[in-house]
Amino acid sequence: MIRLEHLTKEYDLPGRSAGKLIAANALNLEIKQGEIFGLIGPNGAGKSTALKMICGLLVPTAGRVTVKGVDVERQPEEAQRNLGYLADFFSVYDDLKVWEYVDYFAHTYKMPGAQIPARVDAVIRSVGLEAKRDDFVAGLSRGMKQRLGIARAIVHNPPLLVLDEPTSGLDPKARHELKQLLVELNRAGTTIFITTHILSDVEEICTSVAILEKGVLLRSGPLAAVMQEAGGEGGRKLRIRLAVAGFALADWLAQQPGVTGVKAFNGAAPGADFMLAGDDAFTAALVSRLVAAGAPVCGVQDASESLEQLYSRLSSGETM
Amino acid sequence: MIPLWSNPEFIRNCRAQLRPRRVVLVISITALLSFVVAYSMKVELHWGRQYMVLALSAQLFILLGGGAIAVGQSISRERERNTFDFQRVTQLSALDLALGKLFGAPVLAYFVTACLVPPVVFGAIVGNVPLDLLLGSYVLMLALAVAVHAVALLFSMSATQRGTGLAGIGLALFLLMASSAGDRSRLVFDLGPLGPSAPVQFADTGSWQTRAPSPTVSSDWTDVFFGVPVHHVPVFVLLYGSLTLWCLLALMRNLKKDPAVVELFSPAQSVALLCYANFLAVAFYMFGDVGHSHAVEKQQSLSDALHFFLGMNLALLYLLGFALLRNREQMRRRVHRLGGFKWTDAGWPALCVLCGAAIVAAMVIARATTAEGVKHDLNTPFVAFQAIMMLVLILRDLCFFQWMNLRRVPRPMVLGLVFLGVFYFCGSLILSVTGAGSGAAHQSNPFLTPVLGPWQVMGMLSYEWAPNTGPWFAGLALQIAATICFAALQYKQAEDLRPSAAPAPVLLPAQK
Numbered sequence: 001m002i003r004l005e006h007l008t009k010e011y012d013l014p015g016r017s018a019g020k021l022i023a024a025n026a027l028n029l030e031i032k033q034g035e036i037f038g039l040i041g042p043n044g045a046g047k048s049t050a051l052k053m054i055c056g057l058l059v060p061t062a063g064r065v066t067v068k069g070v071d072v073e074r075q076p077e078e079a080q081r082n083l084g085y086l087a088d089f090f091s092v093y094d095d096l097k098v099w100e101y102v103d104y105f106a107h108t109y110k111m112p113g114a115q116i117p118a119r120v121d122a123v124i125r126s127v128g129l130e131a132k133r134d135d136f137v138a139g140l141s142r143g144m145k146q147r148l149g150i151a152r153a154i155v156h157n158p159p160l161l162v163l164d165e166p167t168s169g170l171d172p173k174a175r176h177e178l179k180q181l182l183v184e185l186n187r188a189g190t191t192i193f194i195t196t197h198i199l200s201d202v203e204e205i206c207t208s209v210a211i212l213e214k215g216v217l218l219r220s221g222p223l224a225a226v227m228q229e230a231g232g233e234g235g236r237k238l239r240i241r242l243a244v245a246g247f248a249l250a251d252w253l254a255q256q257p258g259v260t261g262v263k264a265f266n267g268a269a270p271g272a273d274f275m276l277a278g279d280d281a282f283t284a285a286l287v288s289r290l291v292a293a294g295a296p297v298c299g300v301q302d303a304s305e306s307l308e309q310l311y312s313r314l315s316s317g318e319t320m
Numbered sequence: 321m322i323p324l325w326s327n328p329e330f331i332r333n334c335r336a337q338l339r340p341r342r343v344v345l346v347i348s349i350t351a352l353l354s355f356v357v358a359y360s361m362k363v364e365l366h367w368g369r370q371y372m373v374l375a376l377s378a379q380l381f382i383l384l385g386g387g388a389i390a391v392g393q394s395i396s397r398e399r400e401r402n403t404f405d406f407q408r409v410t411q412l413s414a415l416d417l418a419l420g421k422l423f424g425a426p427v428l429a430y431f432v433t434a435c436l437v438p439p440v441v442f443g444a445i446v447g448n449v450p451l452d453l454l455l456g457s458y459v460l461m462l463a464l465a466v467a468v469h470a471v472a473l474l475f476s477m478s479a480t481q482r483g484t485g486l487a488g489i490g491l492a493l494f495l496l497m498a499s500s501a502g503d504r505s506r507l508v509f510d511l512g513p514l515g516p517s518a519p520v521q522f523a524d525t526g527s528w529q530t531r532a533p534s535p536t537v538s539s540d541w542t543d544v545f546f547g548v549p550v551h552h553v554p555v556f557v558l559l560y561g562s563l564t565l566w567c568l569l570a571l572m573r574n575l576k577k578d579p580a581v582v583e584l585f586s587p588a589q590s591v592a593l594l595c596y597a598n599f600l601a602v603a604f605y606m607f608g609d610v611g612h613s614h615a616v617e618k619q620q621s622l623s624d625a626l627h628f629f630l631g632m633n634l635a636l637l638y639l640l641g642f643a644l645l646r647n648r649e650q651m652r653r654r655v656h657r658l659g660g661f662k663w664t665d666a667g668w669p670a671l672c673v674l675c676g677a678a679i680v681a682a683m684v685i686a687r688a689t690t691a692e693g694v695k696h697d698l699n700t701p702f703v704a705f706q707a708i709m710m711l712v713l714i715l716r717d718l719c720f721f722q723w724m725n726l727r728r729v730p731r732p733m734v735l736g737l738v739f740l741g742v743f744y745f746c747g748s749l750i751l752s753v754t755g756a757g758s759g760a761a762h763q764s765n766p767f768l769t770p771v772l773g774p775w776q777v778m779g780m781l782s783y784e785w786a787p788n789t790g791p792w793f794a795g796l797a798l799q800i801a802a803t804i805c806f807a808a809l810q811y812k813q814a815e816d817l818r819p820s821a822a823p824a825p826v827l828l829p830a831q832k
Contacts, residue, residue, distance in 0.1 A: 012648060012728060057405050059578045062656040062819065080409045091401045095336040107328035108410035
């Protein structure tokens with residue numbers, strides 16, 4: 001659906017000899033149809049720049065972007081036909097009514113005139129603004145304006161949605177509703193490309209992810225693959241806790257097949273962290289053998305890294 | 321192209337600006353004011369005509385002033401509010417978007433103007449003004465308003481954060497230039513009034529008659545196009561209509577583009593614009609064979625004509641060169657795509673300006689030498705030297721500005737203008753203090769003027785130049801050397817824009 005090939009964007013840093021900022025450094029990326037793709041990175045990582053180049057709003061210094069096989073720089077209007085775009089900081093036309101705003105964009109996307117009234121109503125309904133249909137946009141709350149922005153982006157039923165920080169600034173309920181809406185749109189066949197700071201959102205809804213820092217891609221791919229790769233070759237990280245001390249858990253684990261990197265810890269509930277190469281059945285068999293060996297097991301938990309921990313480990317400490 | 325009445329941008333502006341409550345308010349206020357003014361003027365003699373002129377002037381003021389302000393803010397304000405990017409990603413073509421803004425942004429001004437039509441017609445009837453003149457006046461007003469709005473839209477597109485004020489100044493200068501281009505005294509062009517008051521003048525004192533060229537009869541409303549008398553109204557509409565089209569061309573090329581790589585016209589289009597301007601100037605210029613339609617008859621000489629066109633084209637070539645200058649971002653993209661900086665890029669935009677100058681020179685010389693009644697008093701080597709010297713000066717300055725534009729300094733063009741201003745000022749000061757520009761001082765130190773103030777060749781007479789050709793050719797060589805020097809500096813500056821080393825390849829799970 002989207003393909004970035006050696007995409008590069010350079011800017012001059014302010015100041016006479018301050019050098020240049022490489023907002024995108026020869027990015028190569030492919031986003032397949034039907035994905036919810038999350039691009040994460042700290043402020044200034046180049047996320048919005050990459051996104052604007054995908055939409056044809058910025059021209060790359062070098063490299064190219066294609067959307068559904070169409071070169072965005074050469075045929076911007078053809079490429080833009082396939083995408084709906086929402087910026088991070090955006091405003092709406094306060095002097096229009098909600099339905100007029102959506103109607104305006106339906107016409108700008110050259111939808112057939114006869115279909116527009118029904119489509120406008122359907123889109124307003126899908127973002128939950130039907131009660132505000134005839135109100136002026138100026139009177140909407142921040143969350144409602146965000147939903148109106150989504151309505152604008154989807155009014156022409158694009159196969160690709162490109163959203164810059166869509167959940168930032170929303171209250172928890174509005175965030176939840178927006179995520180639900182995105183998942184529903186994705187189920188209906190829309191590919192979604194989002195940039196965000198909120199890593200829990202990415203873990204919750206994204207199928208693929210890329211981590212960008214200072215214009216360089218640190219990791220990219222399906223979310224599960226990225227997380228698994230982050231865990232290393234040893235498999236996933238598990239933690240076992242015992243009810244009481246006395247059992248040589250670390251020694252026992254070290255002798256088991258598929259177990260590596262055992263680290264014991266003491267405390268109110270002593271136990272050990274280790275890497276286990278194997279599936280859930282392999283884990284169940286290990287725990288059964290441990291109980292049979294007489295260990296007073298009181299808890300087994302997945303201690304794999306969260307996306308946030310992974311990001312912190314990979315990045316050079318930039319703040320999200 | 322979408323018809324205007326179904327252009328979404330036009331409809332959006334109509335919806336936002338013409339809400340029923342506002343419409344009623346505007347109608348009420350204009351009706352009330354029109355009534356009060358008519359009542360207060362009724363005591364005066366010929367009040368009907370005066371009332372019409374007043375109402376027409378009000379229309380013109382609202383349409384040109386209010387409309388231009390609305391259009392002038394239409395893009396810059398959207399950029400500030402972050403709504404413009406959404407329009408850029410829609411399927412509206414740049415032309416549709418431009419037309420929607422051109423007629424949509426000033427829709428309230430048009431509406432107020434429409435509300436004032438009944439008082440104007442009333443005044444015309446009372447004042448016995450023929451309604452066909454009034455119609456002609458409205459045609460002029462519409463052509464002028466659309467052109468002014470198109471220029472304002474172009475300024476709005478090009479304006480940066482602080483550009484709105486500059487755009488206003490630019491627009492005012494444009495109207496001032498238009499006012500002086502078509503002058504009543506007709507000393508240069510055989511053209512009627514082109515300024516903002518022309519529509520009102522036409523309704524007040526106009527006529528549809530085209531006078532045959534005659535040495536004693538003068539008519540403000542007859543123009544002479546290559547010696548043929550034509551009525552001023554179609555000429556006015558053609559001139560402002562073509563200005564609108566050039567503006568629309570620039571808008572079409574750039575409106576949806578990344579602002580960092582905006583280029584008003586392509587090199588070929590810039591040269592075409594230069595040729596078009598010269599074509600009009602040549603067509604309406606009062607060579608020796610004209611002056612028939614005016615009381616003032618004067619014998620034009622070939623050198624006068626060529627000096628005029630040289631002066632005019634100096635300004636046009638400067639503008640053409642400025643429009644073609646590349647910024648760092650444009651040059652960086654070029655360097656990345658070409659894999660390096662080519663020597664042919666170093667003299668940019670000299671080659672393009674040279675091409676334009678050559679075409680224009682051929683056009684002007686062809687017309688000037690074939691026009692009837694021109695006094696042939698030309699010192700060809702001297703005029704050729706003047707033209708070449710001035711062209712080289714332009715190329716030198718443009719190469720300097722291109723170099724400055726590639727430098728990493730804040731506001732490089734402003735800095736370039738300051739540097740150049742200081743250079744010209746100091747040069748002029750030294751020449752004026754030493755008196756080297758003319759007379760004995762020039763003879764005693766013949767190299768000072770060609771080196772420090774070579775532009776003074778424009779004001780020289782051929783007999784002053786003839787004894788000093790050696791120093792002047794040395795001055796020309798010096799200017800050529802300076803041009804080459806600035807081209808080399810461009811080349812050096814472009815080294816800074818070469819691509820960085822590629823990053824270390826990152827193994828991506830999706831690409832394994």
